[in-house]
Amino acid sequence: METLKPGTALFTGPSGAVLRDAAGELFAVALSDEAVGGVRAALTRAGAPVPPELGAFDHAGHLGRRAGWPTARRTVAVLADHSADLLDALRRAGANPVALQPGAGLDEVLALRPAALCAWHDGPAPDRWLDLDALADHGIGWQRVSREGRHVLLEPIGVSHRDVRARRLAAAGSGHRHLSAYWAGEDVVLGDDTPDPAELLLVAALAVKDLARWAADLPVTGNALTPGAVPAHRRLRVLDLDTGALADHPVLPVPASAP
Missing domain, CATH: 3.40.50 (Rossmann fold)
Structure with a gap:
């Protein structure tokens, strides 16, 4: 059975179906109520017919499962x-x-x-x-x-x-x-x-999150909710234990140079 990518939601809005994608963006879904119902069924019931509209969700990158540790x-x-x-x-x-x-x-x-x-x-x-x-x-x-x-x-x-x-x-x-x-x-x-x-x-959770994304070779891209996101393999993260604040600083290797 297909499933929505983690962080994605399909729900009913004021004037029809709405999709929240994994980056936090909201989109009106231009499908009939019947087509949306078929998509919902395919995403929630094993053995339900797979409507052709589900292919559009897949093509747009809205389907997928959470990556495990390789x-x-x-x-x-x-x-x-x-x-x-x-x-x-x-x-x-x-x-x-x-x-x-x-x-x-x-x-x-x-x-x-x-x-x-x-x-x-x-x-x-x-x-x-x-x-x-x-x-x-x-x-x-x-x-x-x-x-x-x-x-x-x-x-x-x-x-x-x-x-x-x-x-x-x-x-x-x-x-x-x-x-x-x-x-x-x-x-x-x-x-x-x-x-x-x-x-x-908290320190352990942050460290393991960075290591897990490195292990799975997952990219980090900015979006509307986290516009300043920097890939973990290229940033120094500073955690303030008193406030819980995080500051990310891009860091590049020092190039080799002649003495």
């Missing part, structure tokens, strides 16, 4: 300070997560032969992540999530950690030395900024 990319290694929420979220999304010991290096990750590595550090990103940039050379997705104060940073899977650091230092301008010192973490006095259980769940 089998070939199901194994995901997890290197996290708080791994329970990430492991649970990955399983619920259809992945097969495998937890690594804290401090695991490149060789330990490669030995698992995962499709991707998801790393979550409850603090500024550690320098050892730079060594794991080599995962891309082995065809392994490399996802990083770290926390700076009450801001969580979800780095793009398609850009190395080294390049993200370089872009952030460049964007910091004259303050790049302060940012480097903060990352180094020497002589630091901290406030109570540790995420609570609900915030850890």
Whole structure:
């Protein structure tokens, strides 16, 4: 039985049938009540006749099912300070997560032969992540999530950690030395900024959503409701834990250049 694409709705409006497409746009359906009834039946009842009008819905891209986690990319290694929420979220999304010991290096990750590595550090990103940039050379997705104060940073899977650091230092301008010192973490006095259980769940959900779309190779396109959408493999996402606000910043790899 055919089904509408997730996010799509066919309903009765003030003057006839209306379609809300997956991007949130609303359209009047120029079909007779009888034709709309046939389409409704084909979408809701197994064995119902398939009217020719349903082909128009298919041609316009309004039919389809939710994409599952691809089998070939199901194994995901997890290197996290708080791994329970990430492991649970990955399983619920259809992945097969495998937890690594804290401090695991490149060789330990490669030995698992995962499709991707998801790393979550409850603090500024550690320098050892730079060594794991080599995962891309082995065809392994490399996802990083770290926390700076009450801001969580979800780095793009398609850009190395080294390049993200370089872009952030460049964007910091004259303050790049302060940012480097903060990352180094020497002589630091901290406030109570540790995420609570609900915030850890939110971080896990956002990380897994990015990884799932990468695994399924699904594009991200803007629409009327999310006009500024940036593909997850090319954006740094910042989550403000206090307000729940999200800010997406496009990030491109740093081009190789002669010294």
